[in-house]
Amino acid sequence: MIIAGEDIGKKFGKTWIFRHQNFELQSGDPTAITGKNGAGKSTLLQIIAGYLTPSAGTILLDGKKVDDQSLQAVLIGPYTEVIEEFTLSEFLKFHREFKKPLCSIEEMADSATLPLNKIIGEFSTGMKQRVKLITAFFFENDVILMDEPTSNLDSEGFQWWENQLNTKTDQLLIIASNDQNEIKHCSKLLNL
Template sequence: MKDARASRGCVLQLRDLHKRFGATPIIRGVSLDIDQGERHAIIGPNGAGKSTLFNLVSGLFAPSAGSIRLDGEPIEGFSPFEIYRRGLARSFQVTNIFPRLSVFENIRCSVLWSLGYRYSFKRDVAKLSDANARTGEVLEQIGMSARRDVRAGVLTYAEQRALEIGITIAGNARVILLDEPTAGMSRAEAARAVSLIRTISVGRTLVMVEHDMGVVFDLADRISVLVYGEIIATDAPTRIRENPAVRAAYLGTGPGNL
């Protein structure tokens, strides 16, 4: 298995990553290799630094020390839009959409850069047939075609979560980070989200933070366990379940949760 991964190549590589806020260390030396095309879940107790790790990789924060490589190129300390342009997109734990734009506009704005329109002020967006077609495709994929003209701010919570994922995948990024995609959802909604994530992760590399162990074990090829800013194990789901260190770390919440 290890050899198979090596042949597919490593897309995202974290080496000895540190992040301190003032004197408080949050990420304390994380090293992690994410392989091409895998679905990788990061789990860990609250406050372990999962979201901070995402914020470092996606450029919201600059790391205090260590390196992040995307396709072998260093990206640590880059701004979010530079990292996005290199092919890494992310979603947020707290819904982060464009509330006063329509659903359609939310997605269309998110496809513009990837189609090369940049800061153009010579072209009418209504006439960008590729952008509008791609927007239609994404809306279909996230099941929001019927809601295309609704203002994003008035959508239901589950719809906003779906839109959040739509915005993230619209630009066809090769690496997708999803931060708790099913947080706050009902069972049925979470099940729909899981099948959506399964579809959108085809041909892409997916890294996700998730609390729902059902979702994690259902989706992930590999799991990393982050505890107090350190990764204590990275392995296939079945082996993570049996890992004594992981069980110890989760003892507080009961090993039954795993």
């Protein structure tokens, strides 16, 4: 799978966040998006995921506009939410209504060392981050987009993230971050 950006730009109001971005991202070739705070890293991830529309340019999936394609993508970021009123078990059962799981709910929770029957709203921020990451690692996704993926993770959580990341070799993986520990797994760099 190849996602390409042709002359991508985004503005809010009259201010351009970035302009004239051209890129080609390919499955099996992890990419890091870096840049100063406010450069548009998170915004570009949301455009690639289809959550935001670019102000200029076109996103292509295997040569066709993403609008015309079905993209199995997941976006994990500090601004993405989980349903806190659900237990982890309820949340994962709900999520599997939309995406195919790669293992059992019990295996997901065990891998992330999370309790299945506890209300997510009672989880720490690091535990909630692991819930978000479960949706990337243990459900079928063609594209995994991560914005500062290890924020709020302790050293054990970071090691779990790194171990899971190393198993994702066929998907198109994009990490937006300036943290060298997060982007060291990427072979390609797109600097905004």
